[in-house]
Amino acid sequence: MERTLRANIAFILGVVETALILMAKPHHPHRSARLIKKRGKKPGAAPGTLIHVGEVSGVDTTIDLIHYDASHLDERNSLDVSQCRHESNVGQTAWYNITGLHNAEIIRSIGNLFQLHPLVQEDILNTDHRPKIEVHDTYLYVVIKMLQFDHSHRTVQMEQVSLIIGDDYVLSFQERVGDVFDGVRERLRHGHGRRIRQLGPDYLAYALIDAVVDNYFVLLENLGDAIEDLEAELLIRPTPDTLNQIHHYKREMLLLRKAVWPLREVLSSLSRDENVILSQDIRVYLRDVYDHTIHIIDNIETLRDLLSGMLDLYMSSVSQRMNEIMKVLTLFASIFMPLTFIVGVYGMNFDYMPELRWHWGYPSIMAFMLATGVGLFAYFRWRKWW
Incomplete structure (x- = not known):
């Protein structure tokens, strides 16, 4: 899993780096005349007019x-x-x-x-x-x-x-x-x-x-x-x-x-x-x-x-690797979604929340969140989604 995660992160960084380079330096494609050569002054000339069409070499004939x-x-x-x-x-x-x-x-x-x-x-x-x-x-x-x-x-x-x-x-x-x-x-x-x-x-x-x-x-x-x-x-x-x-x-x-x-x-x-x-x-x-x-x-x-x-x-x-990356990110989001919900619930500013004044409230919530994350991860592994 760690190896796959590193490979996906490296791929994302590579894509981001390439995009930054292209944004920083405008891309001007090299225009080659090898497929269709420039004819210079040739169009409209009389038949039999001797005009060289092609690259002019630096050597004498x-x-x-x-x-x-x-x-x-x-x-x-x-x-x-x-x-x-x-x-x-x-x-x-x-x-x-x-x-x-x-x-x-x-x-x-x-x-x-x-x-x-x-x-x-x-x-x-x-x-x-x-x-x-x-x-x-x-x-x-x-x-x-x-x-x-x-x-x-x-x-x-x-x-x-x-x-x-x-x-x-x-x-x-x-x-x-x-x-x-x-x-x-x-x-x-x-x-x-x-x-x-x-x-x-x-x-x-x-x-x-x-x-x-x-x-x-x-x-x-x-x-x-x-x-x-x-x-x-x-x-x-x-x-x-x-x-x-x-x-x-x-x-x-x-x-x-x-x-x-x-x-x-x-x-x-x-x-x-x-x-x-x-x-x-x-x-x-x-x-x-x-x-x-x-x-x-x-x-x-x-x-x-x-x-x-x-x-x-x-x-x-590339499509497969992108799908794998999206899959990993989705699984991470699925694990942290219930944890975010729990944190959001106990972040509300109500005066009467009994768990806030409970001596073992904080470690209990943390243990519950850890158990939830580990349980979801184990479920994903059991279903072979990860």
């Missing part, structure tokens, strides 16, 4: 090149736009990785150099697109979302990656430094005689998409561990901070679902629709990535259902 075939590889960093386009021999593939999208003039120059449609150039700079695919005469345009888990803030960091897949080249546009393509680079550097060096740009594009999707599994593992820890905390000792964390992870899962769900349609279209850029052999690999995406979507829905159940469990737990 850089162009890196890996040019390879089955037996040779040439890697260069920090190229100028004028050094990008050159004639490739048969069997050679060029991968241009452009990092940083805030410089619209560089993106325009690259787009004009590779004869990209103005609307495609516009879409590259608009980082609020959902994953999609566009088929053009000489290239494919694919938009995917690269996701990484920030362990310090326990948030999902989303970055748009645009892929241009041509006859002998792949252009990849990403918003900031740092990606999940290091494994692909290592395979190219040390893959003499292997499939990735022998096949063309369509296989390279598949490898890049596969690297992004594989990283989704790592992200889900981190989110799953964090949510399981939160569930254990919820079952042991839920606090108001637990509710904040539940809402935080529900928001992260919403962001993750927004990035992954459309990718299923993209991969389905890539693996089924006929076009001259993707060979028939590559479609087998794309179907494998499609299967991975379905698995990831199932895991996302599982975690979302788990969070919804945790929210219901938290509300039930």
Whole structure:
């Protein structure tokens, strides 16, 4: 009983302390632009207007090149736009990785150099697109979302990656430094005689998409561990901070679902629709990535259902604890109610009250009140109300 009473008192003090903090310091929710990004001066602009939509990174726009075939590889960093386009021999593939999208003039120059449609150039700079695919005469345009888990803030960091897949080249546009393509680079550097060096740009594009999707599994593992820890905390000792964390992870899962769900349609279209850029052999690999995406979507829905159940469990737990507190307070009030009545009766100012002048009156009343309190407590324990 003593342990339960202490726990209930601690819970009440915690609620009171939280309320005092909120009253003393106005709450201004953090407004995040990760779900719907601010478009700045974009509304009303003419089609094809190159305006960057998204976070402006503090790094310069850089162009890196890996040019390879089955037996040779040439890697260069920090190229100028004028050094990008050159004639490739048969069997050679060029991968241009452009990092940083805030410089619209560089993106325009690259787009004009590779004869990209103005609307495609516009879409590259608009980082609020959902994953999609566009088929053009000489290239494919694919938009995917690269996701990484920030362990310090326990948030999902989303970055748009645009892929241009041509006859002998792949252009990849990403918003900031740092990606999940290091494994692909290592395979190219040390893959003499292997499939990735022998096949063309369509296989390279598949490898890049596969690297992004594989990283989704790592992200889900981190989110799953964090949510399981939160569930254990919820079952042991839920606090108001637990509710904040539940809402935080529900928001992260919403962001993750927004990035992954459309990718299923993209991969389905890539693996089924006929076009001259993707060979028939590559479609087998794309179907494998499609299967991975379905698995990831199932895991996302599982975690979302788990969070919804945790929210219901938290509300039930708080309601149950509040009911226990009210029960204890009601039982205390029930015990002291007859004692208060007795004290009130003998507190009346009548001249003739025989018990007031009785020598054993005070100890008798005190004994009677003690017996009444103990009797009520014993009755409550017998009925298992306490």
